[in-house]
Amino acid sequence: MHFVYIIQSLKDGSYYTGITEDVQKRLSEHNSGISKYSSTKRPYQLMWYCTFQDKKKAFAFEKYLKQGSGFAFARKHLV
Numbered sequence: 001m002h003f004v005y006i007i008q009s010l011k012d013g014s015y016y017t018g019i020t021e022d023v024q025k026r027l028s029e030h031n032s033g034i035s036k037y038s039s040t041k042r043p044y045q046l047m048w049y050c051t052f053q054d055k056k057k058a059f060a061f062e063k064y065l066k067q068g069s070g071f072a073f074a075r076k077h078l079v
Helices: 023-032 055-065 068-078
Strands: 002-009 015-020 044-052
Touching: 002 023, 002 055, 015 023, 015 055, 015 068, 023 044, 044 055, 044 068, 055 068
Parallel strands: none
Antiparallel strands: 002 015, 002 044
C-alpha cells in the first residue's frame, strides 16, 4: 500500500505533501527532524491521506497535488 498525505505545520500553518508506505512512521520522521526539508517547520499534524495499491498512481497523484490546479484542489477540498 502507498499513501499520499498532507501534513500541516503547527508552527506557521504551511502544508507539506508527500508519499509513503507508512503514514504514522513518516509523520514521526517529520516531527523528529529526520526529514531535512521539513525540519524547520515542525511540529506537524496529519491533515489528510489517501491509500493507493498502485505505486505509479500514488506518485502521479502526489505530483498532481504539488502543481497548479492540484495544489488549489487540495487546499479547497482536502484540508
